[in-house]
Amino acid sequence: MFECNQKVKDLVPYDPVTGMYRIRLDANESYITLPLEIKQEIAEAVSEIHYNRYPDPYAQGVCMGFAKYFHVPADCVTAGNGSDELISVIMNAFLQKGDTVMTLEKDFSMYAFYTSIVECRHVAYQKDESYGIDTDAVIRQANAERARVLIFSNPCNPTSHVMQRKEIVKLLTSVDALVVLDEAYMDFSDQSLLSEFDRYDNLIILKTCSKAMGAAAIRLGFAVANKTLTDVLKAVKSPYNVNAVTQTIGEILFSHPDYIDSCIKRLTEARDDLYARLLLLAQAYPNRLRLTPTQTNFVFAETSEAAEIFAYLKACGIVVRLMGDRLRITAGRNHENDAVCTEILNYLKGEVHEKSAN
Numbered sequence: 001m002f003e004c005n006q007k008v009k010d011l012v013p014y015d016p017v018t019g020m021y022r023i024r025l026d027a028n029e030s031y032i033t034l035p036l037e038i039k040q041e042i043a044e045a046v047s048e049i050h051y052n053r054y055p056d057p058y059a060q061g062v063c064m065g066f067a068k069y070f071h072v073p074a075d076c077v078t079a080g081n082g083s084d085e086l087i088s089v090i091m092n093a094f095l096q097k098g099d100t101v102m103t104l105e106k107d108f109s110m111y112a113f114y115t116s117i118v119e120c121r122h123v124a125y126q127k128d129e130s131y132g133i134d135t136d137a138v139i140r141q142a143n144a145e146r147a148r149v150l151i152f153s154n155p156c157n158p159t160s161h162v163m164q165r166k167e168i169v170k171l172l173t174s175v176d177a178l179v180v181l182d183e184a185y186m187d188f189s190d191q192s193l194l195s196e197f198d199r200y201d202n203l204i205i206l207k208t209c210s211k212a213m214g215a216a217a218i219r220l221g222f223a224v225a226n227k228t229l230t231d232v233l234k235a236v237k238s239p240y241n242v243n244a245v246t247q248t249i250g251e252i253l254f255s256h257p258d259y260i261d262s263c264i265k266r267l268t269e270a271r272d273d274l275y276a277r278l279l280l281l282a283q284a285y286p287n288r289l290r291l292t293p294t295q296t297n298f299v300f301a302e303t304s305e306a307a308e309i310f311a312y313l314k315a316c317g318i319v320v321r322l323m324g325d326r327l328r329i330t331a332g333r334n335h336e337n338d339a340v341c342t343e344i345l346n347y348l349k350g351e352v353h354e355k356s357a358n
């Protein structure tokens with residue numbers, strides 16, 4: 001009889017929120033949908049794809065588009081089927097069974113997950129109450145534990161906290177580990193290390209089209225690293241990891257830099273708007289709701305009533321992300337930010353209405 005091995009036997013498939021909600025603020029997606037002109041350009045380009053042929057294994061067109069937009073050399077860019085895939089490729093490439101991976105918790109849960117799949121040891125640095133990171137403590141722990149890979153998001157999902165560039169440089173130059181810096185949300189902040197990625201022999205920066213770029217549907221992410229590390233990633237990834245449709249759409253997206261800039265601006269404004277509205281609630285109910293400053297496209301709120309608020313919002317047709325005694329709320333359209341704040345206020349005021357699920 002076949003039995004699954006230890007590392008996978010208790011796993012369950014990823015289960016995002018499903019169901020009908022009028023407002024979805026749970027997955028940090030962009031609320032902006034592609035304009036009609038770009039959709040038409042995509043439709044035409046997609047109709048020209050040679051569907052009988054394999055795509056370009058190195059996705060050169062889209063890597064060049066990314067490189068141009070972010071001012072990095074194209075031969076230092078590796079494309080992936082979402083940056084999620086690239087996390088897995090990195091771990092497969094640079095770790096051997098039993099090696100140590102260090103994360104800075106709380107952080108993106110996929111880091112620990114892929115660590116377990118490659119049968120490596122997971123060591124976690126615990127952030128303080130305000131989600132701050134003591135760089136010297138991280139360095140001491142990484143070196144004492146002989147971490148081979150140190151992976152974290154900056155700005156952080158879910159805490160929204162951003163580490164300063166000079167702190168990251170200190171980390172990079174003080175640990176022996178490969179540092180994987182996930183800048184999925186850096187478009188909403190200003191501490192990117194992209195412009196100096198090749199000064200370090202141990203740095204890989206991850207980027208994604210799923211957040212600021214508003215293209216979560218196409219599954220497209222990038223790793224930026226020096227030539228040596230890039231060559232390893234290209235050798236280890238599966239040959240045709242980014243399909244032809246995604247490559248085509250990605251290329252078109254990056255050919256509209258003004259559009260991307262405008263998306264970043266609008267999403268940042270929406271984030272500031274949501275934060276300002278929630279801050280009024282946190283000030284009115286300081287014992288029940290606390291916010292952390294945000295450098296992302298979402299707001300992280302701490303409340304001992306997280307589960308109750310989550311359920312109340314769901315009954316109002318609004319879905320956010322529940323994480324223990326925290327809520328992570330993605331910035332949406334103006335009316336969506338308004339609605340989520342109005343309903344949280346109604347909850348806090350103790351007004352209970354009969355709500356239907358949609």
Ligand SMILES: *Cc1c(COP(=O)(O)O)cnc(C)c1O
Pocket residue numbers: 028081082083084085108153157182184207208209210211216219220221
């Ligand atoms: C959303 C997110 C990603 C992006 O993943 P994709 O696979 O590119 O959609 C990567 N890292 C973090 C921290 C994220 O929140």
